[in-house]
Amino acid sequence: MKTPRLAAPLAVVGACCLLLASCSTSGGTATGTRPVSGEGRPPGTPNTPRTAAAATAATATATAAAEAATPEPATPEPATDGPAVISLPLDPYFLPPADEARLHTALDRLVADCLRSAGLRPPAPADAHAPALGRYERRYGLTSAAGARTTGYHLPDHPTPTQAPLSPAQVNALAGPQGCQESAARRITGTTSYPGDPYVVRSANQESFDRSAGAPEVVAAVTAWSRCMRRSGYDYATPLRTGTWPSERATDEERATALTDVACKQETGLVRIWNEAEATVQRTLIQQNSIAFEGVLTERRRMLGEADAVLARPEPGP
Amino acid sequence: MTRRILTTLLLAGTVATATLAASPAAQAAENNPNCLGARAFCLWYNSNQSGSVAGWDLSTGFKGFSNLANAGAFLTPGAGQGTPVKNNAASATYQYWGHCTGNVQVFYYSGWSGPSDTIAACGNGNLVNTKNEDASFLVNG
Numbered sequence: 001m002k003t004p005r006l007a008a009p010l011a012v013v014g015a016c017c018l019l020l021a022s023c024s025t026s027g028g029t030a031t032g033t034r035p036v037s038g039e040g041r042p043p044g045t046p047n048t049p050r051t052a053a054a055a056t057a058a059t060a061t062a063t064a065a066a067e068a069a070t071p072e073p074a075t076p077e078p079a080t081d082g083p084a085v086i087s088l089p090l091d092p093y094f095l096p097p098a099d100e101a102r103l104h105t106a107l108d109r110l111v112a113d114c115l116r117s118a119g120l121r122p123p124a125p126a127d128a129h130a131p132a133l134g135r136y137e138r139r140y141g142l143t144s145a146a147g148a149r150t151t152g153y154h155l156p157d158h159p160t161p162t163q164a165p166l167s168p169a170q171v172n173a174l175a176g177p178q179g180c181q182e183s184a185a186r187r188i189t190g191t192t193s194y195p196g197d198p199y200v201v202r203s204a205n206q207e208s209f210d211r212s213a214g215a216p217e218v219v220a221a222v223t224a225w226s227r228c229m230r231r232s233g234y235d236y237a238t239p240l241r242t243g244t245w246p247s248e249r250a251t252d253e254e255r256a257t258a259l260t261d262v263a264c265k266q267e268t269g270l271v272r273i274w275n276e277a278e279a280t281v282q283r284t285l286i287q288q289n290s291i292a293f294e295g296v297l298t299e300r301r302r303m304l305g306e307a308d309a310v311l312a313r314p315e316p317g318p
Numbered sequence: 319m320t321r322r323i324l325t326t327l328l329l330a331g332t333v334a335t336a337t338l339a340a341s342p343a344a345q346a347a348e349n350n351p352n353c354l355g356a357r358a359f360c361l362w363y364n365s366n367q368s369g370s371v372a373g374w375d376l377s378t379g380f381k382g383f384s385n386l387a388n389a390g391a392f393l394t395p396g397a398g399q400g401t402p403v404k405n406n407a408a409s410a411t412y413q414y415w416g417h418c419t420g421n422v423q424v425f426y427y428s429g430w431s432g433p434s435d436t437i438a439a440c441g442n443g444n445l446v447n448t449k450n451e452d453a454s455f456l457v458n459g
Contacts, residue, residue, distance in 0.1 A: 100438075104418060104419065107418060107440075108418070111416075111418075122416075123415075123416035123417060125417075129420065129458070129459045130458075131420075131421075131458035131459070132382065132383070132456055132457075132458055133423070133430060133456060133458075135434075138425075138429065138430055138431035138432070139431070139432065139433065140431075141431050141432075142429070142431065153429040154429075155382070155383050155430060155456065157381045157382065158381070158382040158383075163356070163357070163377070163416070163417055165356075166356055166415055166416050170415075170416065171356065171415055171416075174415045174416055175415060181415070181418065181440050185440065192442065193438065193440070193441040193442045193443060194418050194438045194439065194440040194441040195438060195441075196421070196436060196437065196438040196441050196443060197436055199446060202435060202436075202446040202447055203446050203447075205433055205447060206433050206446060206447040209432070209433045209447075239431075240426075240427045240431055240432050241427070242429065243385075243427055243428040243429015243430070243431050243454075244385070244387060244428040244429065245429070246387070246388070
């Protein structure tokens with residue numbers, strides 16, 4: 001639904017929204033306008049995905065110019081294979097994996113008890129799998145040279161694991177507002193949803209990205225990155241607009257673009273510069289909204305306390 | 319929104335637009351319009367899981383991610399029916415009966431880049447970072 005983003009500061013967002021991932025308030029940025037926007041509204045000059053014809057034309061033009069002047073610089077090569085490691089001041093406010101696991105253990109116990117009370121067998125625990133991407137892995141665009149070489153901007157397939165089928169009776173007991181899963185969620189989170197990242201954290205996460213995108217040093221770094229890309233014949237205004245490739249699998253052209261992209265990020269220091277600028281914004285947001293962020297930690301402690309109370313109960317026999 | 323899409327298409331150029339339209343991947347829309355099944359991810363047109371919905375069945379053979387440029391439209395009756403899924407979702411559900419592990423990340427940009435919203439398994443929520451800016455998603459776990 002199209003509604004304008006809220007112009008209200010984070011501090012005046014309703015108390016429930018500050019704490020709950022499933023808050024009903026939508027939007028919610030501190031400035032209301034975005035210096036950088038989604039794919040339909042690129043910041044700065046418009047960019048065009050490099051088509052074969054455009055690339056050929058660009059290369060031909062560049063070649064002619066290079067022959068008449070100085071030698072054309074070689075396509076830069078990424079120096080390392082690893083993704084950039086990024087941390088941000090908001091990190092402690094995202095639900096840590098260890099706490100999430102503790103909450104889920106309690107939720108699983110509640111669901112199992114609920115199913116047993118209905119005379120049903122609990123489902124077998126699911127295997128845990130590592131996330132396909134780190135939280136910040138592509139925050140400023142592609143950074144992995146190894147990924148660029150193999151899958152370009154695509155991701156390697158990671159088919160969802162098979163699961164033991166549930167009986168209709170199990171599904172009936174689990175599903176719906178009166179089902180075991182929602183009941184368990186209500187007990188721990190106070191909502192119909194399993195635990196997730198709180199609204200205020202997600203909102204600040206976007207706010208810092210937007211504000212930092214307009215910082216002079218970031219604008220300069222993006223411009224330098226764009227110039228670096230253009231040296232190799234790729235016309236992009238921002239590294240966040242390189243990811244649209246309609247083919248099912250990565251093409252040679254996509255991989256070449258991706259490698260140049262990663263190399264240009266390294267050459268210009270774009271990720272480090274953007275990360276530092278965003279960290280500065282986040283520190284300010286956390287300071288300005290300290291009560292809300294303290295509330296995030298308080299709510300987490302409350303949920304963990306509930307979980308510990310559930311887990312302290314004697315486990316029923318088989 | 320219409321003006322934005324038109325602008326995007328114009329900027330992308332005729333060749334790129336034709337390539338997208340002809341690509342087999344462009345037909346790989348969501349496959350679970352009613353958001354049913356033991357494991358399903360669904361995007362809703364309105365906040366609080368209301369309005370028309372588009373869904374993906376994750377229980378069998380799903381490769382784990384999708385660029386929403388390749389998705390179709392919201393199909394079920396309700397507000398937003400017929401509207402493209404990309405850049406028009408306001409809330410999400412990750413339904414996973416019996417196995418509430420992992421999450422789905424919804425990204426602001428295609429190619430799983432930029433800020434994202436995370437919807438926990440057995441969770442639901444309004445999109446904050448990607449409301450009306452949903453461009454791609456990734457299933458973790």
